[in-house]
Amino acid sequence: xxxxxxxxxxxxxxxxxxxxxxxxxxxxxxxxxxxxxxxxxxxxxxxxxxxxxxxxxxxxxxxxxxxxxxxxxxxxxxxxxxxxxxxxxxxxxxxxxxxxxxxxxxxxxxxxxxxxxxxxxxxxxxxxxxxxxxxxxxxxxxxxxxxxxxxxxxxxxxxxxxxxxxxxxxxxxxxxxxxxxxxxxxxxxxxxxxxxxxxxxxxxxxxxxxxxxxxxxxxxxxxxxxxxxxxxxxxxxxxxxxxxxxxxxxxxxxxxxxxxxxxxxxxxxxxxxxxxxxxxxxxxxxxxxxxxxxxxxxxxxxxxxxxxxxxxxxxxxxxxxxxxxxxxxxxxxxxxxxxxxxxxxxxxxxxxxxxxxxxxxxxxxxxxxxxxxxxxxxxxxxxxxxxxxxxxxxxxxxxxxxxxxxxxxxxxxxxxxxxxxxxxxxxxxxxxxxxxxxxxxxxxxxxxxxxxxxxxxxxxxxxxxxxxxxxxxxxxxxxxxxxxxxxxxxxxxxxxxxxxxxxxxxxxxxxxxxxxxxxxxxxxxxxxxxxxxxxxxxxxxxxxxxxxxxxxxxxxxxxxxxxxxxxxxxxxxxxxxxxxxxxxxxxxxxxxxxxxxxxxxxxxxxxxxxxxxxxxxxxxxxxxxxxxxxxxxxxxxxxxxxxxxxxxxxxxxxxxxxxxxxxxxxxxxxxxxxxxxxxxxxxxxxxxxxxxxxxxxxxxxxxxxxxxxxxxxxxxxxxxxxxxxxxxxxxxxxxxxxxxxxxxxxxxxxxxxxx
Amino acid sequence: xxxxxxxxxxxxxxxxxxxxxxxxxxxxxxxxxxxxxxxxxxxxxxxxxxxxxxxxxxxxxxxxxxxxxxxxxxxxxxxxxxxxxxxxxxxxxxxxxxxxxxxxxxxxxxxxxxxxxxxxxxxxxxxxxxxxxxxxxxxxxxxxxxxxxxxxxxxxxxxxxxxxx
Numbered sequence: 038x039x040x041x042x043x044x045x046x047x048x049x050x051x052x053x054x055x056x057x058x059x060x061x062x063x064x065x066x067x068x069x070x071x072x073x074x075x076x077x078x079x080x081x082x083x084x085x086x087x088x089x090x091x092x093x094x095x096x097x098x099x100x101x102x103x104x105x106x107x108x109x110x111x112x113x114x115x116x117x118x119x120x121x122x123x124x125x126x127x128x129x130x131x132x133x134x135x136x137x138x139x140x141x142x143x144x145x146x147x148x149x150x151x152x153x154x155x156x157x158x159x160x161x162x163x164x165x166x167x168x169x170x171x172x173x174x175x176x177x178x179x180x181x182x183x184x185x186x187x188x189x190x191x192x193x194x195x196x197x198x199x200x201x202x203x204x205x206x207x208x209x210x211x212x213x214x215x216x217x218x219x220x221x222x223x224x225x226x227x228x229x230x231x232x233x234x235x236x237x238x239x240x241x242x243x244x245x246x247x248x249x250x251x252x253x254x255x256x257x258x259x260x261x262x263x264x265x266x267x268x269x270x271x272x273x274x275x276x277x278x279x280x281x282x283x284x285x286x287x288x289x290x291x292x293x294x295x296x297x298x299x300x301x302x303x304x305x306x307x308x309x310x311x312x313x314x315x316x317x318x319x320x321x322x323x324x325x326x327x328x329x330x331x332x333x334x335x336x337x338x339x340x341x342x343x344x345x346x347x348x349x350x351x352x353x354x355x356x357x358x359x360x361x362x363x364x365x366x367x368x369x370x371x372x373x374x375x376x377x378x379x380x381x382x383x384x385x386x387x388x389x390x391x392x393x394x395x396x397x398x399x400x401x402x403x404x405x406x407x408x409x410x411x412x413x414x415x416x417x418x419x420x421x422x423x424x425x426x427x428x429x430x431x432x433x434x435x436x437x438x439x440x441x442x443x444x445x446x447x448x449x450x451x452x453x454x455x456x457x458x459x460x461x462x463x464x465x466x467x468x469x470x471x472x473x474x475x476x477x478x479x480x481x482x483x484x485x486x487x488x489x490x491x492x493x494x495x496x497x498x499x500x501x502x503x504x505x506x507x508x509x510x511x512x513x514x515x516x517x518x519x520x521x522x523x524x525x526x527x528x529x530x531x532x533x534x535x536x537x538x539x540x541x542x543x544x545x546x547x548x549x550x551x552x553x554x555x556x557x558x559x560x561x562x563x564x565x566x567x568x569x570x571x572x573x574x575x576x577x578x579x580x581x582x583x584x585x586x587x588x589x590x591x592x593x594x595x596x597x598x599x600x601x602x603x604x605x606x607x608x609x610x611x612x613x614x615x616x617x618x619x620x621x622x623x624x625x626x627x628x629x630x631x632x633x634x635x636x637x638x639x640x641x642x643x644x645x646x647x648x649x650x651x652x653x654x655x656x657x658x659x660x661x662x663x664x665x666x667x668x669x670x671x672x673x674x675x676x677x678x679x680x681x682x683x684x685x686x687x688x689x690x691x692x693x694x695x696x697x698x699x700x701x702x703x704x705x706x707x708x709x710x711x712x713x714x715x716x717x718x719x720x721x722x723x724x725x726x727x728x729x730x731x732x733x734x735x736x737x738x739x740x741x742x743x744x745x746x747x748x749x750x751x752x753x754x755x756x757x758x759x760x761x762x763x764x765x766x767x768x769x770x771x772x773x774x775x776x777x778x779x780x781x782x783x784x785x786x787x788x789x790x791x792x
Numbered sequence: 793x794x795x796x797x798x799x800x801x802x803x804x805x806x807x808x809x810x811x812x813x814x815x816x817x818x819x820x821x822x823x824x825x826x827x828x829x830x831x832x833x834x835x836x837x838x839x840x841x842x843x844x845x846x847x848x849x850x851x852x853x854x855x856x857x858x859x860x861x862x863x864x865x866x867x868x869x870x871x872x873x874x875x876x877x878x879x880x881x882x883x884x885x886x887x888x889x890x891x892x893x894x895x896x897x898x899x900x901x902x903x904x905x906x907x908x909x910x911x912x913x914x915x916x917x918x919x920x921x922x923x924x925x926x927x928x929x930x931x932x933x934x935x936x937x938x939x940x941x942x943x944x945x946x947x948x949x950x951x952x953x954x955x956x957x
Binding site for chain 1: 813815816823828829830831832833834835836837839840842869870871873874879883886887888890892893894895896897898899902921922924925926927928929930931932933934935936937938
């Protein structure tokens with residue numbers, strides 16, 4: 038039986054269930070000291086001085102550093118989407134001259150004990166001359182650091198993309214619609230906060246950082262460059278990772294600080310942040326305002342669309358460069374034809390926590406925006422919202438569909454899709470007409486219940502390539518070494534299933550090594566729903582090479598013709614004689630090692646797609662929104678492990694619902710963050726989650742990889758804001774009411790009962 | 793350095809003689825002084841429940857309790873759930889029902905559910921959901937956690953594991 042397409046239990050789970058996991062804070066080294074970061078209490082200001090004497094004098098304190106102590110360290114560079122003009126806005130590992138958000142690291146304390154380090158950090162006094170903070174990304178740009186960079190303003194770059202004849206589209210339009218829409222500031226918030234342990238071995242000269250995640254190879258190169266060390270003297274090692282969601286594993290100031298300290302102080306240095314720090318220091322995301330104009334014909338077909346949007350990038354531009362804005366600009370048109378489009382995305386800095394990517398970056402935001410537009414078109418023209426989608430969806434016979442635009446430096450080419458078909462299947466699954474009339478009856482009886490539907494296109498499988506190596510070990514197991522990373526999504530199981538499908542060995546005998554920079558020279562890590570597509574394809578290629586090599590090496594051993602040999606259940610068997618030999622035995626009897634390599638390249642991303650449907654009930658007095666039912670329909674091309682795909686989708690939907698209704702980083706007028714605990718930053722609990730139904734289809738496999746797979750990681754979140762907004766409008770009978778996420782009771786109340 | 797107190801912590805039936813400051817949390821003592829790192833810290837302010845352990849059979853946020861307060865009481869952590877190689881029904885159900893992804897919140901959910909089901913084996917799904925809503929998970933959307941706990945509850949009713957530790 039094929040190992041692909043089966044809901045096999047995960048290889049990862051046993052240590053995680055028994056308390057034997059090794060997360061960042063679980064690492065320890067003899068003689069380790071503890072780092073505590075002193076963070077700016079001020080949103081924007083000039084640093085006059087930092088007094089560290091009292092902290093340094095505390096018993097147990099080893100050292101206290103400010104920017105002056107590490108003046109040779111360059112700022113943290115971009116990993117992705119390097120746009121000209123962004124460089125001056127990069128963050129130094131400790132603030133120089135200015136602080137730009139509450140939480141900006143200004144000093145670090147090293148002590149023998151974490152409690153002492155925290156005590157000492159509280160003794161550091163930051164003398165900061167406050168300046169007026171900028172908290173609105175749509176306001177006119179303001180000076181970034183007036184004295185250090187005179188004339189440099191808070192708009193590092195503007196992204197412009199377009200295709201089609203936009204003027205012609207508007208010239209003959211029957212209707213022109215204008216909308217302003219906002220997606221609030223929220224982010225991944227994995228349950229494990231960040232942490233790291235760095236150890237410098239004086240004998241070998243090797244500097245090792247434990248607690249790496251997401252992109253260990255890239256971060257190894259960056260750390261080596263920043264500290265002026267040869268690349269082969271820096272090693273990053275990933276253990277268990279307590280959730281990624283885009284924010285984890287990017288190179289943060291604290292990662293560089295622990296490495297620099299271990300190297301310079303000559304002792305292992307451990308750092309574990311607390312949740313308050315995490316909520317003000319790890320990447321935030323979303324936070325965009327979009328101003329749309331659409332030219333629409335009498336049938337509801339969108340002939341042309343323009344968008345001016347503002348991304349609130351926070352205090353600095355971090356490793357993602359312009360990624361979120363670039364993706365938003367490129368993928369806003371989503372599943373619709375929209376023959377003419379022009380977008381201008383303003384990257385704006387403010388005095389809030391710096392932003393990066395969060396699951397479905399740029400797509401969660403623009404799906405909300407685009408689907409709000411489709412609902413507005415339906416309302417304006419008196420059409421059914423589903424019919425407006427039908428009129429605008431890209432037809433199957435136009436696939437592959439060339440968008441004529443670039444995203445992340447790759448041409449946007451929708452590889453495959455049956456959009457109309459998925460829409461009809463979704464409506465059928467819901468028994469849409471019956472459901473609508475049921476809700477109408479409930480509304481007639483006085484309940485504020487409604488239904489919202491939103492279509493989306495995701496993207497997955499970002500290249501450029503991925504390498505895996507595999508070898509048969511003496512105990513007759515296969516070891517797969519990959520430069521991919523695990524953030525808890527089941528990488529080991531999925532890769533083992535792909536290998537098992539070729540080799541026929543049970544997955545329990547396939548071991549997957551990931552996130553170890555000393556085991557494989559290159560690796561691109563885990564982001565952009567790339568692992569199953571890229572690494573999975575490389576595993577398939579390597580497995581086939583291993584199979585062929587096993588047969589070639591077995592031929593003389595079995596005295597058989599190679600064409601007579603097949604690999605069955607982990608043994609090479611002669612079809613004619615029935616004689617067979619195990620892989621470990623082949624390896625032990627051959628002069629050559631039984632190993633293989635697989636390299637997979639991809640020039641284009643692929644584009645899974647789907648539909649979210651939300652059914653909500655609004656409490657019209659208190660303005661709380663209860664999600665009663667939730668459906669995600671998703672075409673993934675092909676599933677490796679349906680149980681894990683469903684797990685990804687349901688988990689992502691929970692985060693999407695959180696972003697739609699609960700989660701928001703609010704700041705006061707002085708730039709003080711008001712959501713710095715889980716009492717203020719509200720994430721969904723088991724109570725807020727409706728039953729989530731998942732309708733996974735494999736109708737449009739990707740022609741761009743040998744498995745036909747597309748990514749599973751993000752489609753569960755993408756359209757949540759859009760679907761819930763539509764459902765709230767419907768429940769209240771107020772089309773276009775929701776223009777901003779999250780839909781919190783205070784704002785909903787204000788729009789329902791204006792003073 | 794602040795004054796330290798010599799205490800004996802009993803965790804999973806074993807005595808740990810440790811010396812801690814009065815302010816040291818039970819979670820930190822378990823993790824750093826007893827080496828029981830299966831108990832995780834997700835917020836350190838009592839909301840997320842990742843650090844849930846059983847103290848005299850009751851689920852407790854070990855980040856909100858001081859180690860010195862736990863002296864003389866029986867603490868149980870995730871490391872004590874399985875009997876040798878044999879997983880507890882809850883561990884088994886989480887594995888079979890994909891009740892975990894990254895696994896960071898899992899020890900807290902396991903101990904919360906263990907405490908709840910040992911106290912009251914006949915909890916309904918709605919009651920279990922209510923209890924489980926006191927912990928946070930960021931990966932699963934809770935659906936499979938609830939499914940896992942319900943499955944384990946049936947098995948535990950049919951064949952109760954002894955709570956002798």
